[in-house]
Amino acid sequence: MSSPIRKAINSDALTRLAQAIAVAVSATLAGCSSHVPQTDAAHTPNIAARAKQKPVWLSEKPSPQAAQDVWERMRQGFQLQEGLGVNPRIEQQRLWFASNPSFLENAGSRGSLYIHYIIERLEERNMPLELALLPVIESAYNPMAYSRADAVGLWQFIPSTGRYYNLRQTRSYDGRRDITASTTAAMDYLTRLHDMFNGDWLLALAAYNAGEGTVSRAIERNERLGLPTDYWNLPLPAETQAYVPKLLALSQVVLAPEAYGVNLNPIANEPYFQVVEINQRMDLSKVAEVANIDEDELFQLNPAFKQRTTLDGPQHLLVPTSKAQLLTTSLQTMRPEELISKKPRKPVFEGADDIRVASVKRNYRVKRGDNLGSIAKANNVDIKDLQRWNKLSGKNLKPGQTLVIQDTGKRGSGRINTVVAANARTKSETRKPQTQYKVQQGDSLYIVAKRFNVEMQHLKRWNPRVGQALKPGQMLIVANPH
Numbered sequence: 001m002s003s004p005i006r007k008a009i010n011s012d013a014l015t016r017l018a019q020a021i022a023v024a025v026s027a028t029l030a031g032c033s034s035h036v037p038q039t040d041a042a043h044t045p046n047i048a049a050r051a052k053q054k055p056v057w058l059s060e061k062p063s064p065q066a067a068q069d070v071w072e073r074m075r076q077g078f079q080l081q082e083g084l085g086v087n088p089r090i091e092q093q094r095l096w097f098a099s100n101p102s103f104l105e106n107a108g109s110r111g112s113l114y115i116h117y118i119i120e121r122l123e124e125r126n127m128p129l130e131l132a133l134l135p136v137i138e139s140a141y142n143p144m145a146y147s148r149a150d151a152v153g154l155w156q157f158i159p160s161t162g163r164y165y166n167l168r169q170t171r172s173y174d175g176r177r178d179i180t181a182s183t184t185a186a187m188d189y190l191t192r193l194h195d196m197f198n199g200d201w202l203l204a205l206a207a208y209n210a211g212e213g214t215v216s217r218a219i220e221r222n223e224r225l226g227l228p229t230d231y232w233n234l235p236l237p238a239e240t241q242a243y244v245p246k247l248l249a250l251s252q253v254v255l256a257p258e259a260y261g262v263n264l265n266p267i268a269n270e271p272y273f274q275v276v277e278i279n280q281r282m283d284l285s286k287v288a289e290v291a292n293i294d295e296d297e298l299f300q301l302n303p304a305f306k307q308r309t310t311l312d313g314p315q316h317l318l319v320p321t322s323k324a325q326l327l328t329t330s331l332q333t334m335r336p337e338e339l340i341s342k343k344p345r346k347p348v349f350e351g352a353d354d355i356r357v358a359s360v361k362r363n364y365r366v367k368r369g370d371n372l373g374s375i376a377k378a379n380n381v382d383i384k385d386l387q388r389w390n391k392l393s394g395k396n397l398k399p400g401q402t403l404v405i406q407d408t409g410k411r412g413s414g415r416i417n418t419v420v421a422a423n424a425r426t427k428s429e430t431r432k433p434q435t436q437y438k439v440q441q442g443d444s445l446y447i448v449a450k451r452f453n454v455e456m457q458h459l460k461r462w463n464p465r466v467g468q469a470l471k472p473g474q475m476l477i478v479a480n481p482h
Contacts, residue, residue: 070115070267071108075255077122077129080201080248087232093242093249098260102440104136104253105263109451110442111141112267113300114154118183120271125187128201130251134186134208137246142442143177143303146384148373152176153303155186165189173312178304180275180318202231202244210240273301274324275316278331283340284308284317290334291327293319294456296446366401379405382471439474452478 067073084090097104108115118132138156139145151158153176157167165185167175175181190204196212197203207215218234227233231244257264284302288295299308301318310317319327364375372395376383386392389404397403437448448470449456460466462477470476 067269070119070269071254071257071264073269074115074119074129074132077119078251078255079128080130081251081255084248087245087248089232089241089245090249090252093246094252094260097250097253097262101260101262103140104250104257105265106440106442107136107140108264108267110447111135112265113272113297114141114143114179114183115267116269116271117179117273121183121187125191127187127190130247131187131190133247133250133254134205136250137243140442143179143300145442148383153182154179155182157182157185161189168312170312172305172307172309174304174306175313176304177306178313179301181304181314200231205244205247206231206234206236206240209243210237214240271321273318274321276319276324276327276331277316278310279315281340282310284310286340287317287319287327290330291319291323293323293327294446296444296456300444300446364403364405366397366399366403368399370397370399371395372397375403375405381405435478437476437478439470439472439476441472443470443472445470448476448478454478 115132122129122131135141135154139154143154146152149158157176162176165188167181167185193204193207203215218236219229222229253260253262284298285295288298305313372383372386376386389406445456445459449459
């Protein structure tokens with residue numbers, strides 16, 4: 001017998017029992033009291049009515065309270081975990097995250113500026129909140145991330161897909177790095193893929209990685225051979241074979257981080273930034289000065305402005321919520337020329353090698369069979385640096401061509417020693433215990449200062465020859481706070 005039917009029968013039985021008790025009580029009162037000659041029939045229906053009221057079942061659960069932490073809010077919105085069972089491909093990826101806890105911890109630290117915003121946009125569309133972890137896989141939540149395929153930003157859009165989703169790309173502005181614009185574009189793209197593959201999120205994610213054409217052809221192949229056409233059975237490229245399991249494994253680690261030795265710092269469940277409208281060109285350094293915002297933090301929120309000035313981009317800025325009102329008020333009283341810096345502008349993404357500290361240049365003659373990738377790997381430099389040093393727009397090389405290669409300080413300690421010597425300036429600083437920190441992918445001065453709980457101005461003073469843009473492998477001096 002089903003539970004609803006059983007509940008209905010029990011309810012009717014209770015009602016009949018209550019009516020019988022009411023009649024019996026009335027009869028007893030009538031028989032025992034000489035002052036009341038007959039039963040008060042007017043009250044009997046009221047007792048029966050009360051007995052017929054809908055019962056309150058104790059099994060009903062109160063609605064959950066709003067999460068105080070973004071990670072908890074994310075967990076409450078997971079939709080992709082059901083029916084996974086034991087899957088070796090997921091387990092393999094989960095083992096990697098458990099063996100490299102700092103990867104998710106660092107990505108979470110960088111993403112603390114953006115995760116709340118992304119979760120809210122996903123909830124508005126009723127999309128799985130596991131998708132808020134997609135930038136961890138794509139870019140480690142680094143808006144400046146750049147891939148070999150020329151994919152850029154948190155969501156790693158290539159130029160053509162970015163333009164298709166209205167992410168404008170000019171010399172001064174790249175919408176693929178725009179936090180709000182790229183997030184909207186990514187969700188539009190994922191929604192389109194979800195609809196294209198009949199509501200299958202795993203196929204949509206595979207297509208986000210490999211392209212809808214690749215996934216569609218794999219499905220058609222399996223259909224011709226009479227094979228299953230779900231994600232797990234498709235013959236997809238190796239990267240895509242690992243891509244979806246990686247996101248699912250990462251979600252499981254976020255569900256129970258302590259079980260995997262991962263320490264996720266709490267992120268307040270409230271907006272980190274606010275949109276402030278602007279109506280004139282301004283330099284981000286001046287904006288930061290006016291609103292008392294750390295420059296690096298402002299660049300992290302507005303990384304699409306490649307020249308650190310509001311050219312070619314949208315007429316608004318993202319600023320920390322606590323500083324939005326101050327900036328709005330200041331903009332109303334300032335003259336336009338006060339918001340333009342007289343110093344020559346440096347690109348937001350300028351490499352630390354441009355500082356020319358202990359920089360050694362050498363020439364390399366291209367041999368037959370060489371390419372930029374092999375030369376960069378052999379000399380422990382980045383391809384984009386090779387292109388920048390030699391003003392190369394593409395990747396084609398000719399045998400006999402001479403390339404300039406600069407020593408970036410990755411292989412030796414001369415650069416580190418220079419920085420150490422520069423930091424022994426005051427007795428108070430030399431007495432502080434110091435440590436060396438190796439810059440990770442996606443780090444910035446703001447993030448490093450936040451991680452070590454020190455002021456950014458102190459971090460800059462301890463490392464006077466390090467530029468605003470850090471590079472993986474650089475060494476920083478960090479004096480422990482008192």
